[in-house]
Amino acid sequence: MAGQFAGYQNEIYLQGYGGTAPPFTTDATRLEAAAAELMGPEAYSYVAGAAGSGATASANRAAFDRWRLVPRMLTDATERDLSSTVLGTPLPAPVLLAPVGVQSIVHADAERATARAAAALGLPVVLSTASSTSIEDVAEASGDGPRWFQLYWPNDPDVCGSILSRAREAGYTALVVTLDTWTLAWRPSDLDSGYLPFLQGEGMAVPFSDPVFRSRLDKAPEDDLPSAVLRWISMITGTDRGWDALAFLREHWDGPIALKGIQHPDDARRAADAGMDGVVVSNHGGRQVDGAVASLDVLPEIVAAVGDRLEVLFDSGVRTGADVVKALALGARAVLLGRPWVYGLAHGGEDGVRHVLRSLLADLDLTMGLSGHRRITELTPAVLRRA
Numbered sequence: 001m002a003g004q005f006a007g008y009q010n011e012i013y014l015q016g017y018g019g020t021a022p023p024f025t026t027d028a029t030r031l032e033a034a035a036a037e038l039m040g041p042e043a044y045s046y047v048a049g050a051a052g053s054g055a056t057a058s059a060n061r062a063a064f065d066r067w068r069l070v071p072r073m074l075t076d077a078t079e080r081d082l083s084s085t086v087l088g089t090p091l092p093a094p095v096l097l098a099p100v101g102v103q104s105i106v107h108a109d110a111e112r113a114t115a116r117a118a119a120a121l122g123l124p125v126v127l128s129t130a131s132s133t134s135i136e137d138v139a140e141a142s143g144d145g146p147r148w149f150q151l152y153w154p155n156d157p158d159v160c161g162s163i164l165s166r167a168r169e170a171g172y173t174a175l176v177v178t179l180d181t182w183t184l185a186w187r188p189s190d191l192d193s194g195y196l197p198f199l200q201g202e203g204m205a206v207p208f209s210d211p212v213f214r215s216r217l218d219k220a221p222e223d224d225l226p227s228a229v230l231r232w233i234s235m236i237t238g239t240d241r242g243w244d245a246l247a248f249l250r251e252h253w254d255g256p257i258a259l260k261g262i263q264h265p266d267d268a269r270r271a272a273d274a275g276m277d278g279v280v281v282s283n284h285g286g287r288q289v290d291g292a293v294a295s296l297d298v299l300p301e302i303v304a305a306v307g308d309r310l311e312v313l314f315d316s317g318v319r320t321g322a323d324v325v326k327a328l329a330l331g332a333r334a335v336l337l338g339r340p341w342v343y344g345l346a347h348g349g350e351d352g353v354r355h356v357l358r359s360l361l362a363d364l365d366l367t368m369g370l371s372g373h374r375r376i377t378e379l380t381p382a383v384l385r386r387a
């Protein structure tokens, strides 16, 4: 197990990085800057953008900086095993690819490239309902790789049931239900450019390939795109459903279910009361409520509230190996990574995503070892100090 991921460091040095594999950097900030040059300005603004003033997106990063690792010496951490099981899925490391919609605006290979890169490393993709590739096509690209499905919850029960059964059929094992985006937030950069990918039919592969959704339309999407898009958007927006409605999902999904976008311990308790298997503590990477609390700042209290009843996953702001260690030490069972691999996709399709993931895993592996930790279970709040 020694160097299972850290070996990528040697590979990079040996090939004289500067280098042969895209995207030519291992640093999250430079990666984003280089992606900005490659992507169209609208697509870049959409991916990088945040709600409002960007206060929550910045707060997500600042929260990591308030915690520091305290490395231990002579612990014999040369042999390391980062493996873990998350919502029933055995993983080589507790890292997942966060659900990210409309990947066709970033690279022509879109979700297929991402699925292949993740499968090569044994990390799960969480396929977005707003995917630009169908559930079945991504499953094929993912092959034997682990895959989960993220639901934007249609208020038409038959459409919802149809999408869920397709995902189960296609081998997606866990369901992530996103609750924080029942309507899009105020996003100034997209508003200023008037850019909303969905209105151009991007990110519609899941509903448009669904026979039950299609039966709800007067005209097929191929004949009347705007009406089909608006019909779908009207199905997934609104908060007409309450906590009781989770019973429907429990009935229609026989695998684990996690609720994404949880930021308050009482909501986490309600998730547990509703028989959910997990929550994802997340503020959607600062893309929804501007001024919302940093995701990492609420993680400890949510773990304290429900950590013994369900699995607490985490996202928003993870950029480095040390960030992963900090979130796991504060009680996260696993972390989801968002924007960085999307920038990798922009750079080099499958190779770019793989490079970003391998870089993060190598950094995580080395940070664990150099801090004196051999296993994920050794990460507790005791390995951190407040800065």
Ligand SMILES: Cc1cc2nc3c(=O)[nH]c(=O)nc-3n(C[C@H](O)[C@H](O)[C@H](O)COP(=O)(O)O)c2cc1C
Pocket (backbone or CB within 6 Å): 046, 047, 048, 098, 099, 100, 101, 102, 128, 129, 130, 150, 178, 260, 282, 283, 284, 285, 286, 315, 316, 317, 318, 336, 337, 338, 339, 340
């Ligand atoms: C371009 C983009 C599209 C996203 N699409 C979805 C989506 O379809 N479903 C979802 O639950 N979250 C979506 N998210 C949110 C991510 O799953 C995740 O919560 C967030 O990106 C994590 O923050 P990070 O980017 O700082 O790592 C999206 C994020 C971005 C940047």
Ligand SMILES: CC(C)CC(=O)C(=O)O
Pocket (backbone or CB within 6 Å): 101, 130, 181, 184, 203, 284, 287
């Ligand atoms: C609204 C979604 C379809 C995409 C999303 O989650 C996002 O842009 O943050």
